[in-house]
Amino acid sequence: MKKIKERGFWKSPAKVSVILFIVVELITFMLQPNVLSMSWISLKAESAITLMFAAIGETFVLLIGGIDLSIAGIISISSSFAAVYMRDNIFSMILISLLTILIGTIIGMFNGFVIQKFKVQPFIVTFATWYIFGGIAYLVLPKDGGDVPQRFVKALTYRIGGTFSVALVIIIVCLLLWLWIKKTRIGISLFAVGNNAHAASLNGINVMRTTLFAYAASGMFAALCGLYRVAVTATGSPTAGESFFNQAISAAVIGGTLLTGGIGGQFGTIIGVLVFKAITDLLVFAGASSYWSTLFQGALLVIAVLFSTVTEILRERKGLTE
């Protein structure tokens, strides 16, 4: 009996974020009793989706024990690129979207390749690519603007059946995709490499391929983030990525992913993003200024990290004295 409990929810790294999420939502519903509806959920999904893309990508890299700062640059360049080059016809919209995603993926693969091949610290490599592509974003689009086709905006903010937002569908798809990936070879390799790269390589796991996968995924999701941001805000921005990088890492960490790698996952990250957004909403509802929300987000991060390390320490102690 005890074993079942140990294995289930309480052992999941996502438990802190789930508890936080429930608490924050309960407070929200107490303050606004009639707010819960399908269209409200759809709206929340829409406001969370860009950060969610960024955080999901970052989580892949954190899982293998790396870090990707370049998502800030990738989000900026994809936002600028899409806003400048996309024309108001189906063909152009699809082509530019695919190209944007391709650019993000290639930058990510470049990061992964340099990091693994030349054993350079991920912080330095992705710091450099952040600046390179953040700089190129300014060349593509010197200031906020661009000409975003209305139909592109409409497509990504469409409500299926009048209430169900496209963003919500995408979030559900991402979740299902993760549940699948987690059980594939590459999924397990991510954890193995993050946890003990040497052991993984002794067992014939291709560390290079795993690293490439993680950084490519990070780049691809960052590009998706930039693309979606264009639709949600109906404008491109060469600085779009700046605010995402620290929020993405915070959301992942609140969701239970460790910066040291090997522990965590996208389920926690998605919940982490929702907690992040819900707290901001709560503060806005309470009439606090936006400075407060930054402070609260920071405090939240500390609490989440403390909670997960303390429970880990307690668990270890218990294990030793049993």
Add this chain to the structure above:
Amino acid sequence: MPDFEMRNICKSFPGVKALDNANFNADRGDIVALLGENGAGKSTLIKVLCGEHKPDSGEIFFEGKKLEIHSTRDAIQQKICAVYQELSLVPELTIAENMFLGFYEVDSLRRVNYQKLEKRTKELFKKYEADDLDPRMKVKELSLAQKQVLEILKALNRDGDIIVFDEATSALSDKNAKWLMNIIRRLAKEGKVIIFISHRLDEIRSLCSRVIVYRAGTDVADLKIEDADSDQLVSLMLGREIGGYYPQKENFVREEEVLVSLKNVSSGHTLKNVNLNLRAGEILGVGGLAGQGQSELFKCLFGLLPYNGEIMVKNKEIRMNHTATAMKQGIALIPEERGLQGAVLKQSVRENIVLASLDKICNGLFLSKAKEGEIVGRSMKALSIKAESPETLVGTLSGGNQQKVVLAKSLAMEPDIILMYDITRGVDVGTKKEMFNMTKQYAKEGKAILFYSTDSEELVNVCNSVVVMNNGMIAGRLDGEMSTRENIIRLSVGEEAVSKEENDEEN
């Protein structure tokens, strides 16, 4: 031509020629021992075979066919597997996930089939008569001995034709070591090529048919086991004659001077009412089967584990709730698993040695380079640490030398009480000998030493007395004549110890 042959393997690292025209050969059904000092090139040879290192030159043949090994995956796919001394398990993954790591069967959606994985893990446990563990448990929750068993099973699961056992018995209890030896014999009968690396000559003698000795990166002898006597093997490994393996036993115990005294110390279910006195100049052995509370005893003494009861140091009750408390009382711990617990691999030899005694070498706010240099120089010389310079990274040293650095670190603190936890694990004879001499030297200086080892022969030959632990309790204390390997085993399995005369009568 032998079935398996490694021919003229060369491999250089910056500054070191690790392998210099090294050869190795074996036939199917052979169990061949690979013997050599640490740094003789055994590990490098195995790493070349397993695809971890690419050799500069040389060829590997199996059944007349040249093997091309470019990666660890290549090696495993060509049926070469290894049980690694440092363990190649991923702690956060489950037992089942580890067993098949890198080689999962997937369904049509490319998902790993967990049910099958867990079923086959259970079958594996059954097939090799190992303790039945829940395949869904995470490896980090297991003890070192259990992990070692898993490491072995994982290699067996790969169904290799060439199987390397690199110090595989070093962390096993006697029972598990026997279990492994039976498996190895079974594998040999099935026609596998077995390469067996161990520092325990008795093991090699009972298991292997041939022994190949390595020294300074090349093979220096290839002997049938019947033709090789122990002294000869040892001198082949060292390239020189050495005297007795163990130093002459002497008694430096100061009866009246009790340095550490434990009264009814308990911790959870692993340590029950332990009473123990450790005197100045005493080398007190701790024996018993693996996992009977020895590690917990050491952890309690070093403030790593909460406990009930009393620990007295120099007649004063001390609550050991932190390692700093223990160190302040002059207690030093020399741990097992040096990579994890003792040495900072990414720092230099110098930094490691002074790590625990920084306050001793500081002048006010600043580090005194002179004092530091003195301590480092003295330690490196006293323990003959083989490193190019004090600035060499510890991670690049051989296993034995890493262990020496850990020793040097503990001893730089000038402790009164030294806890040695299986310090000779995976260490070659030359280093072992130095360690034993040093232990004796410290006893002579009046330090108290608690000495745990999985090797009962060591306990008998190094320690003044031995306490044997069983199921978290002290099953008995063996002094003087009573301290024999037979008695240690008797106490471990819950029998009474017998004196020599009684033993003779029984026979």
